[in-house]
Amino acid sequence: MSEPAELRASTRFCAVYGHPVKHSASPAMHNAALAQLGLDWRYLAFDVHPTRLREAIAGAQAMKFIGLNLTVPHKLLAVDMVDMLDASAQTWGAVNTVRFEARNPAGEWQPLAQLPPDQIHELRSVGFNTDADAITRSLREDLGCELRGARVLLLGAGGAGRTAALKLAAEGVAELFLVNRTASKAEEVAAEIRTRHPAVRTEVGYPKSTVDLLLNATSLGLKPEDGSPLDEVAFPLPRARAVYDMIYRPAETPLLRAAKAAGCKVANGVGMLLYQGAKALEIWTGQPVPVEVMRAALLKNVYGTA
Numbered sequence: 335m336s337e338p339a340e341l342r343a344s345t346r347f348c349a350v351y352g353h354p355v356k357h358s359a360s361p362a363m364h365n366a367a368l369a370q371l372g373l374d375w376r377y378l379a380f381d382v383h384p385t386r387l388r389e390a391i392a393g394a395q396a397m398k399f400i401g402l403n404l405t406v407p408h409k410l411l412a413v414d415m416v417d418m419l420d421a422s423a424q425t426w427g428a429v430n431t432v433r434f435e436a437r438n439p440a441g442e443w444q445p446l447a448q449l450p451p452d453q454i455h456e457l458r459s460v461g462f463n464t465d466a467d468a469i470t471r472s473l474r475e476d477l478g479c480e481l482r483g484a485r486v487l488l489l490g491a492g493g494a495g496r497t498a499a500l501k502l503a504a505e506g507v508a509e510l511f512l513v514n515r516t517a518s519k520a521e522e523v524a525a526e527i528r529t530r531h532p533a534v535r536t537e538v539g540y541p542k543s544t545v546d547l548l549l550n551a552t553s554l555g556l557k558p559e560d561g562s563p564l565d566e567v568a569f570p571l572p573r574a575r576a577v578y579d580m581i582y583r584p585a586e587t588p589l590l591r592a593a594k595a596a597g598c599k600v601a602n603g604v605g606m607l608l609y610q611g612a613k614a615l616e617i618w619t620g621q622p623v624p625v626e627v628m629r630a631a632l633l634k635n636v637y638g639t640a
Contacts, residue, residue, distance in 0.1 A: 345398070346375045346451070348618060351382040351390055352405035357556060357583040361637040363611055366631035370624045375400060385410065388415045395434050395457050400446050401595070401618040402432040406553050409465075409493025416461035423482040426497045429461035431614040434515035441510070447619055460479060464613035465494060469580075472605030477576045479547055482506040487541060487574065489513050489563045491520045494580055497552050499523050503531040510534055511541045513565075515552075540544045540569040548574035548593070555579060555587030571596035581606055585636055608632055 341626045350360045350556070364377035382390045387408050391441075394402055404412050412429040413419065423429045431587040435443045446454060473479040488499055491514035500523075502510060510527065514520035517538060524536045548571075554563035571577070579594035580603040591602045610627055615623045 340411065341369055341376065342374060344451075346373075346376060346390065346400055346446075347378060347380040347394075348400045348402065349380055349394065350403040351387065351460050353381055353407060353619060354356060354556070355381045355405065358405065358608065359583065359632055360405075360611060363608070363628045363632045364615060367612075367615055367624050370627045371619065371621070373619070382408070384411060387411055389445035391415055391459060391480045394432075395459055398446060398451055398454050398457075399434060399612070401434060404430050404432065406494070406556075407492065411495070412461060415459075417458040418460050419457050420460055420462040422466070423461040426500055427461040428463055428465070428493045428497045430465050430610060431462040431617060432495075433460045433462065433617055434458070441572055442541060445618065445620060455553060460618055461616070463497060464610040464617070465497050466608045466611035467502055468482040469498050470505055471609050472601070472603070473547070473549075473578060476601035476605045477547070477578060477599055479578075481547075481574055485511075485541065485544070486552060486571065487507045487511045487513065487545045487548045489549065490552065491516075491523045492551070495551035496523050497591045498580075500530070500548060502549075503527045503534045503536070509541070510536045511545070512536065512538050513540060514538075517636045527613075540565070541573075544546050544573045548573050548577045548598075549580070550577075550579040550587075550589055553581070555584070556583045556587055558584075561586065564589060564592075565636055566592070571598060571619040574598050576600070577604060580606060580635055604632060604636055609623060 358379050361377050361379050368375045379442045380542050434446045437456045438444045486507050512520040527536045552562045552563045576599040578601050579587050579590050582603040583589050593600050612625045617628040
């Protein structure tokens with residue numbers, strides 16, 4: 335299904351903010367879904383520096399955008415920049431989806447998608463997290479990974495890493511090893527997990543023996559010059575049964591290439607992107623979304639084939 339042929343004065347907008355953002359496959363995926371749904375909307379991508387994020391969110395709100403997605407490095411920053419947090423953002427401590435709302439004539443808050451633009455006056459922003467469920471769904475579907483009782487090594491404790499750590503703990507992993515460039519940030523996440531999920535053995539640093547899953551939540555691998563986020567001296571790849579990299583472009587990062595050579599089962603972040611995006615679109619539209627249309631558009635964009 336192709337996109338609408340033209341932009342109109344009535345066309346409404348959604349967008350993804352990131353820094354960098356040129357790698358994003360979200361516009362291809364969302365615009366295919368919007369066309370399928372018959373909505374006169376368009377999904378855009380903007381490179382927004384972290385220091386300008388607050389005003390960029392306010393700008394989208396002022397222009398009556400339907401909503402936003404937020405990617406690296408904005409997910410933690412946005413927690414303090416939206417007017418209120420949905421339970422999902424409160425639980426997982428990061429925002430990757432923003433829905434703009436306005437008061438209807440009865441004074442009740444409604445998503446902008448349900449109101450004509452000329453009836454939109456008082457506005458607010460609501461932050462959601464659609465990453466957490468998307469991560470675990472992709473791990474199960476793409477790697478056949480059973481998380482309860484698993485031993486997991488997680489690289490990265492930023493926005494996506496923190497969400498992943500908390501979600502893995504909630505799923506009942508047995509042991510969670512956290513590695514981050516700034517160790518104090520990993521210590522903070524470990525302390526939070528020990529408080530919220532005391533049954534999960536949580537440590538900072540590399541494990542001495544095998545793990546069921548190695549999960550990369552860092553941005554190392556996005557750029558061609560990036561190396562692997564893993565210290566293979568501290569943790570040789572053959573010790574991991576499966577390796578998941580949240581990065582999806584390039585489709586095969588240096589980490590995944592090395593993991594495949596080491597005999598590990600591997601998957602990239604395409605599945606996570608699909609499911610977090612589908613849930614975000616559902617939050618904006620208030621209706622079921624064409625997941626398979628989104629999947630086909632995403633695969634074509636990332637791999638050049640459906």
